[in-house]
Amino acid sequence: MTDPVEDYLDELYAALRVSPRTGRRILAETEDHLRDAVADGLAHGLSEDAAAHRAVQRFGPSGAVARAHRVRLNRRPPAAAGAGMIRMAWLLAAVGLIAIGVSGAVAAGMTAVFGHAFVGGTPAGTTWSAADCGHFLAVWPSAHGCAQAAALENSADAVSLRGLAGVGGLILLAGYRAAGRWRGTGRGWGLDGLPDSFPPAVGTVVFGTAGVLLTGIAIDLAAFDDGHGTGFYLSGGIVALGVAAGYAVPLYRALLAGLTLPAATATGSARSAPG
Amino acid sequence: MLHDRLKGNLDLLLLAVLEDGPAHGYAVITALRDRSDGGFDLAEGTVYPALHRLEGTGLLGSRWATIGGRRRRVYEITQQGAAALATERARWQRFARSVHAVVGSLA
Numbered sequence: 001m002t003d004p005v006e007d008y009l010d011e012l013y014a015a016l017r018v019s020p021r022t023g024r025r026i027l028a029e030t031e032d033h034l035r036d037a038v039a040d041g042l043a044h045g046l047s048e049d050a051a052a053h054r055a056v057q058r059f060g061p062s063g064a065v066a067r068a069h070r071v072r073l074n075r076r077p078p079a080a081a082g083a084g085m086i087r088m089a090w091l092l093a094a095v096g097l098i099a100i101g102v103s104g105a106v107a108a109g110m111t112a113v114f115g116h117a118f119v120g121g122t123p124a125g126t127t128w129s130a131a132d133c134g135h136f137l138a139v140w141p142s143a144h145g146c147a148q149a150a151a152l153e154n155s156a157d158a159v160s161l162r163g164l165a166g167v168g169g170l171i172l173l174a175g176y177r178a179a180g181r182w183r184g185t186g187r188g189w190g191l192d193g194l195p196d197s198f199p200p201a202v203g204t205v206v207f208g209t210a211g212v213l214l215t216g217i218a219i220d221l222a223a224f225d226d227g228h229g230t231g232f233y234l235s236g237g238i239v240a241l242g243v244a245a246g247y248a249v250p251l252y253r254a255l256l257a258g259l260t261l262p263a264a265t266a267t268g269s270a271r272s273a274p275g
Numbered sequence: 276m277l278h279d280r281l282k283g284n285l286d287l288l289l290l291a292v293l294e295d296g297p298a299h300g301y302a303v304i305t306a307l308r309d310r311s312d313g314g315f316d317l318a319e320g321t322v323y324p325a326l327h328r329l330e331g332t333g334l335l336g337s338r339w340a341t342i343g344g345r346r347r348r349v350y351e352i353t354q355q356g357a358a359a360l361a362t363e364r365a366r367w368q369r370f371a372r373s374v375h376a377v378v379g380s381l382a
Contacts (some may be wrong), residue, residue, distance in 0.1 A: 012320075029300055029323055029348050030334040037319075060318025072324035072331075083333070 004052040005034045008062060018073060019197075019265035021254050032222055064077060087176075088199045092206065094172035097241060099207070101166010103239040110231035113180040119235070120154030121146065121228025125222070151228070158232055197255055203247030211240030285325050287367060288315070290360040297339060297351040299342065303347060325340060326350055334359050 009031055017021050034055045059065065094194030111119045128136070128146055136149035143149035193217025221230045292298070292306045311327070318365070323382050329335040334356035340349045 027350070030320065032299065032345065032347055033301045033304075033319065035324075057318040058318075062320075064318060065320035068321040068324040069327070071327045103351075237276075259366065 004049070004056045006032065008056045011062040012066060014063050017066070018069060018070060022069075022073065026114070027035070030059070030065075031074065070103075088202065089217070090172065090176050091199070092203060093152075094169045094176055095170060095203070096166045096207075097169025099169075099239050099243045101169055103236045104162025104166060105161045106235040106239060107155065107162065107231060110235055111155045111159070114231060116148075116155040117228050119158055119229070119231035120151040120156070122150060122154070123224075123225050123228055126150075130224050137260045154229070154232065158235070175215045197251055200249075200251035201248045204244050204251050206244075207240045207247060208244035211242075211244050214240060284367070285322075286329060286334075287360070287363045289322070289329060290324060290356055291364070293335065293350055293352045294357065294360060297349045299347040299349050303350065313329075329356070 009027060013027060014022065034052075037055030037058060038048070038051045041054050042048065046054065088211045107119050116158070126147070128150065133146040133149070136146060136153050137143060140149040140152040143152055179252060189250060217236035218230045218232075218237055221227060221233065287305060288307060292303050292310070295306075299308070300323055302354050304317065305320075307315055307317070326335065326337075330337050330350070333353060335350050336353050337348055337350045339346055341347070342349070
């Protein structure tokens, strides 16, 4: 004998056509509700089967319920969308700064493996003012000349300043999570005011563009110059492309969820369906 | 006709139920049915989109909580929701008084 509750959840799942996260929440709440309703029916003397059928019937046709959810998701008030944009920008800034911090660690690794010139070096023929040269040599007195001192200074800055940016990103992320908890919505605010595919699309484009540009500069330096400073850009490019790939996964899922799925057959009698 | 009235006032009803304290969806719907003495015969599943919408507009908050050993989504009215409820309640009372003045006594 089939379980009417399980059958109903299957139908609702097929009819929802929303993002995986939204779908999981809707299904979890629906199952909770139906299990409670079945327990109530049993407490009132109904058989297991009758209680399950009554619970499903009272919940309403799966098609109508799915439609009500889709209408809700497509009708986003401007204020919610504006707040969603601010939250998205906040999260994007935090992720961006953390990515810069990670690129600092990658730059440190590249410096250790390939040397200071690979990360902090400048193309042959670069000239510095006497003041700049004096500053580099004052900070790196053991350097053999201005170019080497500049490379040491640049590679050290690539690590320390990017590390500082990463710390700033972690603080921003902690603030984002704390604001979500203060608002009573768990670990984060979520981005409910925006279409499910929008935040990952923005993340993919922003970080993907940055990654391609930085990697392109690095390839240009390596291929058409003496390779000095390649690591400075390559470290950023690698991390940016990694973050873009991280955003591309939820983007792909959100787009996949938006594709048309076979509509489920509605069950239960027609009942009032508020919007 | 009742459906249309209910549709127009569902937000007010949900906020009023949650004014008594945080509750999960089933408890909200049960309270709605009990307090209306069975008068609001909703397709229960369509109340959840309304709860989600109120959450999206900041009038409700929600979180996962473990209740009776089960993980449940619990809804809670926000300060903004409480203010909206007070406004809508006053508006509804004015409207009901006006209707009553025209239609007459219920008894």
